[in-house]
Every structure is written in C-alpha cells, then in structure tokens.
Amino acid sequence: MEPDAKSRGGRPWSFDRDMAVETAMRLFWRHGYEGVSVGDLTKAIGIAPPSLYAAFGSKAGLYQEALNRYEQSLGSLDMMPVASAATLAEAVRRLLESAVGAVTHPDRERSCMVSSGMTACHPDHAALARDLATRRDAMRKRIAQALAPFADAGEAGRLARHLVAVMQGISIQAKDGASPAELQEIVEDMVAGVAARSSGGGQSHRGA
Template sequence: MKHSEKSRGGRPWSFDREKAVETAMRLFWRSGYEGVSVGELTKAIGIAPPSLYAAFGSKAGLYREALDLYEEKFASLDLDLVEKAASLAQAVRALLEGAVRAVTDPDREGGCMISSGMTACHSEHGALARNAAARRDAMRERIAKTLAPFVTDGQTLPLERYLSAVLQGISVQARDGATQAELQEIVENVVLGVGAS
C-alpha cells in the first residue's frame, strides 16, 4: 500500500489511492455513476465510507478522478493513424476502426465511459452530466482538428458531429454486446458514405 500521499488531516492514507481510483473507474465504467453505491465503492476499494469522503470529498469527486484516469489510459483516439491517412475515407476508417477495437477489447469494460457516461441522470447530478458533455465536446473538437486537412471549409462541423454520433452509437452497441465484426459493418457503411460524398 502506498503511504506517500497524505490525507487532508496530514496523516498518510491507509490505502493505495491510485488503485482505489482504478477500481472505482472500472465500477463506474461498467455500471454508470448512479449504478454504483458508496457501499459498493468502499467494499471494492477496501475502505470505510469516512475514508472515501476524506480522500475524494464525495462520490462525485471520486467519479471525476475516475473519468480523468479513464481519459488518460483509455479514451485517447488513435489519431496518429488518422493523420497518416491518404484520404478522408481512409482517415474515417482509421478513426472508427480504432474505436471499435477499443470498445470491444476483452481486457476492458464494454463501451466508452465518456461516450456513454451520464447521458441520462437525476437532476441532482447535473454538474457531473455537464462535465461528461464537456469531455464529449472536447473529443469532438479533437476529431474536427484531426480531420480538418481532409475536408474543405464548412464541411468539418457536420462531419465531426456525425462521426461523434457514430462513435457514441458504437459505444452503446458494444455495451449491449455487439461484436467487433458486427460493429465493423457500421464502419464499412460510414466509410462508403463518406467516400461517396
């Protein structure tokens, strides 16, 4: 266990904080924010509720840290392959195929924690929902910036929104159990449409 970080009271944590965030991330990724109770979190992490609140401030604070960790480890789109593409259709294929591999990876939870996260929630969690939406907007902006060299002025905005919607749909279908081969059919149809435009 790590004892280097200290609690707000100055005492060392009696648990591995990084591992706690990783555990919480997996739970939230699998079941959503509202689908995971404080009791489930503390049991999985191996701490008492007061320790969770002392370390993270609240369940919401832990969720934000879990999202940060997810973005750092899992949410990066494979934009290097996109940038190396020779055409818009190839760039879109690289983007979508990378996403399909990510959301169907057997070593991960199904779907994308950001694409699927907090799309519907109780009104008291509005701040978390807005944070998740801002993260999705940032992803859409990264897509637009990466695809900009492949499109003429004015085409980027509709395309980035369309591809963001496709990525969210792929995430939801992966959570519902769609296979990589089934999701690849979506990729083929989208690429066909982009190539024809």
C-alpha cells in the same frame, strides 16, 4: 499504502490512491455513476467511507478522477493513424475502427465511459452530466481538427459531429452485445458514404 499520503486529519491513508482510482474507474465504467454506491466503492477499494471522503471529497470527486484516468489512458483517441491517412474516407475508417477496437477489447468494458456516460441521470447529478457533455464536445473538436487536412473547416466540423454520434451508437451497441463484425458493418457503411460524397466533388485527398 502510499508512504507519504496523509488524510485531512493528518493520519496516513490505509490505501493506495492510484489503485483506488483505477478500481473506481472500472466500477463506474461497468455500472455507470448511479449504478455504483459509496458502499460499493469502499468495499472494492477496501476502505471506510470517511477515508474515501477525506481522499476525494465525495463520490462525485472520485468519479471525476476516474474519468480523468480513463481519458488519459484507455479512453484517449489516438489520432496518429488518422494523421497518416491519404484520404478523408481512410481517415474516417481508421478513426471508427479504433473506436470499435476500444469497445470490444477483451480486457475492457464493452462501452466508452465518456461517449455513453450519464446521458440520462437524476437532476442532482446535472453538474456531472454537463461535465461529460463538455468532454464529448472536446472529443468532437479533436476529431474535427484531425480531419482538417482532408476537408474544409465546415465539412470537417459537420463530419466530426456525425462521427461522434456514430461512435456513441457503437458504444451503446457494444454494451448491448453487438459483435466486432456487426460493428464493422457500421464502419463500412459510414466509410462508403464518405467515399461516395468525396468522389462526387468533395475534397477527399490530403492537400487536394
């Protein structure tokens, strides 16, 4: 138990908040928001529903904290390998191979919690779906920014949108059981297309 944590009623919480968010993240990641009930959460965390509501306000509040935890740790896009690439095609390869590695890692769920999260949901959860859409759009903007040294703004923006779509597909196919080798074929096709377009007159080298 966190020694200084207090419920809204002034009583100490009987659980570790950080561990609770971690546990919830794993459940939501595996089963989706609508596939996890408050009962599932309280059983896994080891608390009663009033404690969950006192700590997080609602199931939706806990879900958003779980999303933040995911994005700040396991789900963050590492742009450093992209930044050190020599060509646009190499930058795309590094980005997509990182995505494949993330969704096929043996210690993780076989999907991206953000890329494939709440793409369809009950109307009551529309606000959460919009939040996920906003997070995906932020991912697209980070990718476009990372590709900016290799292409003009228009090309980087278009390619970033294409890459987000490909990464969403990779996440779904990984969830469906596609192997790393099968997903790598998608990477190779995408890289080949970018390389061919670049060699046909597009900007391909940093600073070209």
